[in-house]
Amino acid sequence: MKYGYFDDANKEYVITTPATPLPWINYLGSDGFYGLISNTCGGYCFYRDAKLQRITRYRYQNAPADMGGRCYYIYEDGASWSPSFLPAKTELDRYECRHGLGYSKFLGEKNGLSAELTCFVPLKADCEIHKLTLENKSDRKRSIHVFGAVEWCLWNALDDAINFQRNLNIGEVEVEDRAIYHKSEYRERRNHYAFYAVNAKTQGFDTDRESFLGQFRGWDAPFAVEQGACTGSVASGWAPIGAHEIAVELAPGEKTTLIFQLGYAENDPQNKFTEPGVINKEKAHALMARFQTEAQADAALSELAAYWDELLARFSLSSGDEKLDRMINIWNQYQCMITFNISRSASYFESGTGRGMGFRDSCQDILGFVHMIPDRARERILDLAAVQFEDGSTYHQYQPLTKRGNADVGTGFNDDPLWLVACAAAYIRETGDDGILLEAVPFDNEAGTEQPLMEHLRRSIHYTIEHLGPHGLPLIGRADWNDCLNLNCFSTIPGESFQTCSNYESGTAESVFIAAMFVRYGREYAELCRRQGETGEEAEVLSAVSRMEQAVLDHGWDGEWFLRAYDAFSQKIGSRENTEGQIFVEPQGFCTMAGIGGEAYGKKALAAVEQYLVGDYGVELLHPCYTSYHLELGEISSYPPGYKENGSVFCHNNNWVTLAYTALNMGSKAFDIYRRTCPAYQEDASFVHRTEPYVYCQTIAGRESARYGTAKNSWLTGTAAWAFVAVSQGILGIVPEFDGLRVEPCLPHHIEGYTVRREFRKTVYEITVRRGKSDEEKGMFIDGEKNSGSLIPLCTGRKTCRVEVVL
Ligand code: BGC
Numbered sequence: 001m002k003y004g005y006f007d008d009a010n011k012e013y014v015i016t017t018p019a020t021p022l023p024w025i026n027y028l029g030s031d032g033f034y035g036l037i038s039n040t041c042g043g044y045c046f047y048r049d050a051k052l053q054r055i056t057r058y059r060y061q062n063a064p065a066d067m068g069g070r071c072y073y074i075y076e077d078g079a080s081w082s083p084s085f086l087p088a089k090t091e092l093d094r095y096e097c098r099h100g101l102g103y104s105k106f107l108g109e110k111n112g113l114s115a116e117l118t119c120f121v122p123l124k125a126d127c128e129i130h131k132l133t134l135e136n137k138s139d140r141k142r143s144i145h146v147f148g149a150v151e152w153c154l155w156n157a158l159d160d161a162i163n164f165q166r167n168l169n170i171g172e173v174e175v176e177d178r179a180i181y182h183k184s185e186y187r188e189r190r191n192h193y194a195f196y197a198v199n200a201k202t203q204g205f206d207t208d209r210e211s212f213l214g215q216f217r218g219w220d221a222p223f224a225v226e227q228g229a230c231t232g233s234v235a236s237g238w239a240p241i242g243a244h245e246i247a248v249e250l251a252p253g254e255k256t257t258l259i260f261q262l263g264y265a266e267n268d269p270q271n272k273f274t275e276p277g278v279i280n281k282e283k284a285h286a287l288m289a290r291f292q293t294e295a296q297a298d299a300a301l302s303e304l305a306a307y308w309d310e311l312l313a314r315f316s317l318s319s320g321d322e323k324l325d326r327m328i329n330i331w332n333q334y335q336c337m338i339t340f341n342i343s344r345s346a347s348y349f350e351s352g353t354g355r356g357m358g359f360r361d362s363c364q365d366i367l368g369f370v371h372m373i374p375d376r377a378r379e380r381i382l383d384l385a386a387v388q389f390e391d392g393s394t395y396h397q398y399q400p401l402t403k404r405g406n407a408d409v410g411t412g413f414n415d416d417p418l419w420l421v422a423c424a425a426a427y428i429r430e431t432g433d434d435g436i437l438l439e440a441v442p443f444d445n446e447a448g449t450e451q452p453l454m455e456h457l458r459r460s461i462h463y464t465i466e467h468l469g470p471h472g473l474p475l476i477g478r479a480d481w482n483d484c485l486n487l488n489c490f491s492t493i494p495g496e497s498f499q500t501c502s503n504y505e506s507g508t509a510e511s512v513f514i515a516a517m518f519v520r521y522g523r524e525y526a527e528l529c530r531r532q533g534e535t536g537e538e539a540e541v542l543s544a545v546s547r548m549e550q551a552v553l554d555h556g557w558d559g560e561w562f563l564r565a566y567d568a569f570s571q572k573i574g575s576r577e578n579t580e581g582q583i584f585v586e587p588q589g590f591c592t593m594a595g596i597g598g599e600a601y602g603k604k605a606l607a608a609v610e611q612y613l614v615g616d617y618g619v620e621l622l623h624p625c626y627t628s629y630h631l632e633l634g635e636i637s638s639y640p641p642g643y644k645e646n647g648s649v650f651c652h653n654n655n656w657v658t659l660a661y662t663a664l665n666m667g668s669k670a671f672d673i674y675r676r677t678c679p680a681y682q683e684d685a686s687f688v689h690r691t692e693p694y695v696y697c698q699t700i701a702g703r704e705s706a707r708y709g710t711a712k713n714s715w716l717t718g719t720a721a722w723a724f725v726a727v728s729q730g731i732l733g734i735v736p737e738f739d740g741l742r743v744e745p746c747l748p749h750h751i752e753g754y755t756v757r758r759e760f761r762k763t764v765y766e767i768t769v770r771r772g773k774s775d776e777e778k779g780m781f782i783d784g785e786k787n788s789g790s791l792i793p794l795c796t797g798r799k800t801c802r803v804e805v806v807l
Pocket residue numbers: 483484499635644645
């Protein structure tokens with residue numbers, strides 16, 4: 001069962017009922033001001049940092065879910081409704097929500113009156129625009145009152161949710177004609193404020209929540225809306241809000257548009273007041289002036305569309321498979337950009353007060369968007385390198401606003417450093433800019449410790465080499481990619497963080513997964529060394545890579561598949577000798593991708609994956625699931641069977657299986673795995689999955705769970721980046737290399753060929769792939785000329801380059 005449909009021409013997903021199983025959300029904003037917005041216009045916004053600069057309030061685990069956000073009410077003759085159904089909950093005659101690229105549009109209709117609400121964050125403007133168009137489709141004159149309301153969050157979202165003894169005293173606002181300003185804490189150390197404005201004459205306002213909502217009421221039925229009039233309250237302490245009331249008269253057939261604006265501005269501390277206690281509002285006024293008219297708002301919306309068109313055009317596919325094209329051309333790339341903006345900080349499953357930018361997450365995300373925004377990827381890589389420590393280890397997370405490592409989580413995840421190599425290499429392959437390796441970057445953001453990025457990479461690689469366990473495999477530390485494989489944790493205290501406690505520093509527990517990473521990214525690094533003329537280092541690392549490969553073959557192979565790890569007592573994990581957790585997916589995918597043991601091992605490992613782990617909704621992480629808590633394994637065994645790391649379909653690593661199949665040249669198998677978790681192919685399972693059918697989620701409950709097929713943690717997942725790599729580089733086979741673009745497709749049977757437009761190093765490659773009828777036809781042709789091999793040499797200085805590949 002579905003709750004909507006894809007509208008590819010408009011690059012939208014159209015939701016046709018407010019009653020989706022969960023709020024289905026979208027993201028607004030591309031640089032600074034961000035909003036999360038659900039299909040009922042719920043959600044919240046923040047400036048740059050969802051924890052430290054939260055603008056509007058969100059209630060976690062609220063019942064009903066998603067009440068509030070951007071609240072619009074249309075009041076007429078004692079009754080009211082919301083264009084997005086919530087918050088008013090009045091049954092609508094028509095409802096539609098269109099989530100598009102960087103905007104969401106709601107269409108509500110009631111009693112012959114239609115309301116279209118379009119919400120977006122314009123480019124280079126720190127605000128949300130809510131454009132509301134009302135149309136009288138009836139043959140009578142309508143007298144309505146429009147109410148728009150938002151609830152301010154007192155900036156630090158965590159403090160806002162816990163520190164009431166203070167917060168209920170600090171709320172302050174200013175009211176101006178058509179604009180309400182939120183200035184809590186502005187009197188002291190904050191130099192920023194928020195505002196909520198409308199471009200029309202207002203009839204009334206409220207800024208105090210209690211006065212607007214009334215006693216015993218929520219956002220569904222505010223007292224002021226029920227009365228058809230605001231009360232003019234001015235908040236002082238308690239809960240400040242911004243609410244406007246606008247009276248609108250519409251003759252039959254008449255239309256009118258209101259532009260609401262929810263903005264943020266920062267002042268120079270020297271110049272923050274115009275008189276004692278009064279905000280200098282110059283910046284807000286300037287921002288308001290940019291979006292006063294419908295024409296201005298529409299122009300901003302078109303600019304936004306052009307921005308997305310340009311980004312997405314850098315890789316566009318026509319394959320004859322509508323769903324594949326839809327994912328590649330629209331949703332997969334879009335989701336990659338959202339992970340660039342938000343990392344793992346704010347979604348309906350991530351509180352925005354927690355994880356900030358994950359180190360390994362952000363490194364991997366780069367693989368998915370580097371072709372769209374190489375310059376910003378470059379900056380991200382340097383930011384990431386700056387949270388590395390001198391010994392090569394890294395902070396596990398950092399805060400987007402300060403760009404400093406989060407000390408409360410610290411370090412010790414031994415896969416982290418290697419991901420830095422992965423993303424730096426991907427960046428150089430994409431751009432050719434090896435100058436990045438010379439950029440001076442500090443360790444732990446400490447001025448004076450700067451070293452070239454290349455030295456950071458060296459320390460990443462040597463961190464692994466210097467931290468090997470008894471089998472010559474890398475020590476796992478707190479965990480590797482699988483954050484829940486906490487082999488030194490041994491936690492017995494309820495609520496203790498599995499991620500941060502190490503009650504038993506064994507110096508023994510080893511990870512086969514990190515070994516595979518080392519083989520793959522060690523080679524990548526050695527290649528960078530060769531290109532930098534560091535041949536001694538190149539040779540040293542290549543020999544460490546060979547030793548690692550051998551260590552995996554000697555101690556990381558279980559006979560039919562790759563082992564997962566050795567625990568703190570050097571007992572095997574992920575072996576048929578175990579009773580539970582006999583096989584894990586991660587090493588099967590990654591070791592095969594790294595070519596360890598060649599085709600023979602890879603084929604066996606993938607056959608085992610197929611036998612034990614592949615279900616209808618994707619490849620499960622392990623089998624059989626752990627049924628009880630294992631002190632020596634940590635968080636992985638804390639989840640009930642089939643959930644999260646304990647045997648759900650963890651979509652991220654499914655792409656490694658896809659890539660492993662393409663490494664073995666098995667296109668149809670690769671595609672089959674891809675399809676099982678791919679949103680567009682799974683749209684019909686929306687009822688089971690419950691999450692948005694246009695983006696990837698992190699996890700889908702596995703066959704051993706009590707809720708098989710239920711998906712969770714949509715949006716912010718490394719799945720997006722790896723799915724894009726799996727399709728673009730694995731299946732379509734278009735791989736950016738240091739010296740050019742390689743095209744080596746590994747197509748499934750049902751795809752006969754494709755055309756791709758790929759921008760690469762300032763040239764547009766128009767690539768056509770088709771299956772040939774005879775051997776003579778086969779090969780690669782560049783502008784009609786036969787090329788030897790599958791690498792397109794750089795078409796430097798050329799605007800376009802036509803490439804034909806006959807398979
Ligand atoms: C989750 C992991 C996640 C980790 C982050 C765990 O509770 O299960 O998926 O990576 O938290 O801290």
